Amino acid sequence: MDYKQLKNDFQTPFYIYDFDKIKERFLNLKDAFKARKSQIFYAVKANSNLSLLQMFAHLDSGFDCVSIGEVKRALKAGAKPYKIIFSGVGKTKEELKLALKYDILYINLESEAEMMLLENVAKELALKARISIRVNPNVDAKTHPYISTGLNENKFGVEIDLARKMYLYAKNSSFLDPVGVHFHIGSQLLDLTPIHEAAKIVAQLTRELKALQIDLKFFDIGGGLGVVYEKQECEPNLYDYAQGILAQLKGLDLTIGMEPGRYLVAQSGEFVCCVLYEKYNKTKRFVVVDGAMNDLIRPSLYEAYHEIVLPYNQGEESKCDIVGGICESGDFFAKARFLPKTQSGDIMIVKNAGAYGFSMSSNYNTRNKVCELALEDGKVRLIRQRESFEDQIALEEKFLRN
Numbered sequence: 101m102d103y104k105q106l107k108n109d110f111q112t113p114f115y116i117y118d119f120d121k122i123k124e125r126f127l128n129l130k131d132a133f134k135a136r137k138s139q140i141f142y143a144v145k146a147n148s149n150l151s152l153l154q155m156f157a158h159l160d161s162g163f164d165c166v167s168i169g170e171v172k173r174a175l176k177a178g179a180k181p182y183k184i185i186f187s188g189v190g191k192t193k194e195e196l197k198l199a200l201k202y203d204i205l206y207i208n209l210e211s212e213a214e215m216m217l218l219e220n221v222a223k224e225l226a227l228k229a230r231i232s233i234r235v236n237p238n239v240d241a242k243t244h245p246y247i248s249t250g251l252n253e254n255k256f257g258v259e260i261d262l263a264r265k266m267y268l269y270a271k272n273s274s275f276l277d278p279v280g281v282h283f284h285i286g287s288q289l290l291d292l293t294p295i296h297e298a299a300k301i302v303a304q305l306t307r308e309l310k311a312l313q314i315d316l317k318f319f320d321i322g323g324g325l326g327v328v329y330e331k332q333e334c335e336p337n338l339y340d341y342a343q344g345i346l347a348q349l350k351g352l353d354l355t356i357g358m359e360p361g362r363y364l365v366a367q368s369g370e371f372v373c374c375v376l377y378e379k380y381n382k383t384k385r386f387v388v389v390d391g392a393m394n395d396l397i398r399p400s401l402y403e404a405y406h407e408i409v410l411p412y413n414q415g416e417e418s419k420c421d422i423v424g425g426i427c428e429s430g431d432f433f434a435k436a437r438f439l440p441k442t443q444s445g446d447i448m449i450v451k452n453a454g455a456y457g458f459s460m461s462s463n464y465n466t467r468n469k470v471c472e473l474a475l476e477d478g479k480v481r482l483i484r485q486r487e488s489f490e491d492q493i494a495l496e497e498k499f500l501r502n
């Protein structure tokens with residue numbers, strides 16, 4: 101890739117995503133489950149760029165949304181309502197109402213209170229709401245505590261006994277139609293055992309429900325499949341992943357739903373920025389760049405590791421911290437990394453930044469959100485314009501007093 105040309109054409113910082121690589125990963129994942137009916141629901145929050153969603157829609161992907169805004173994004177990108185599902189612990193009444201009006205495939209419920217609210221909303225609209233219940237199987241996903249979601253101590257889902265009770269209630273309601281079961285135990289899973297363990301627990305519940313004439317259609321295994329960020333890590337094998345799930349579903353006629361986010365997009369994205377300064381505080385070396393934690397917050401938030409390369413620099417390497425210009429000591433991309441000497445304007449690439457990069461970005465310090473580019477069929481194109489100062493203040497300016 102000619103990063104110098106890209107810098108010339110678009111300025112830095114920017115994100116660039118390799119759409120062809122994303123397609124390949126999507127098709128590989130789909131293929132691993134070919135022994136069964138399956139549907140991938142791409143987890144929109146990982147990277148919600150409209151052009152990316154449009155590309156997924158063309159692949160016949162479904163969409164897993166966690167806000168009505170994400171549902172609207174999916175629809176805008178050309179998704180069919182029956183390929184959209186809606187998850188999340190804090191859906192509002194207004195969001196539930198719209199989800200029903202859009203007639204999406206199903207709503208993943210995360211509490212009894214939410215079910216009661218949805219029943220009321222469905223009644224008001226004289227509709228029957230298709231639901232799935234997110235079960236918290238109480239297994240340890242062995243990932244970072246901030247992205248672990250399958251333990252009773254986490255806010256997500258309902259315990260299995262309550263789920264059973266909720267299914268029985270839903271079955272007898274004129275406004276609820278239980279069509280699926282769901283679990284999602286955490287993100288960046290590199291060990292498959294916890295997810296297979298969870299599948300076993302939830303498959304058992306599905307059998308019990310079947311015996312009670314609650315015949316579900318979707319077995320939604322969530323997302324969470326991890327990727328390699330650090331060289332010593334090892335990506336889970338897709339066929340092992342699939343086989344371990346399929347093995348739990350013997351005798352059950354279910355469509356497998358998957359909600360991968362990170363797995364599909366993380367490694368196909370790069371955050372490209374430029375060096376502004378090098379500085380030394382006593383003996384400690386800092387490389388200050390034009391990107392910052394508002395653009396890519398994973399290192400600050402989870403102490404996440406991202407590989408960093410300087411494509412055009414050579415020479416002896418020494419230890420440094422790579423930091424942004426934001427007024428927070430937590431504003432860094434990497435600590436104690438070995439890099440060659442740099443100069444102002446040198447291009448730096450933060451690798452594996454396609455997931456939870458731009459979608460978690462903010463305007464902190466009144467910084468404009470960066471632009472996004474796509475690489476597809478050997479060509480680069482702009483898929484989100486760089487924000488301007490005027491864009492940022494548009495919703496405030498009109499309230500200024502004369």
Ligand SMILES: *Cc1c(COP(=O)(O)O)cnc(C)c1O
Pocket residue numbers: 143145146164166187188284286287288322323324325359360361362363455
């Ligand atoms: C975040 C999330 C996902 C996607 O997780 P990844 O780790 O990116 O695959 C899937 N399902 C639900 C319910 C989520 O909250």
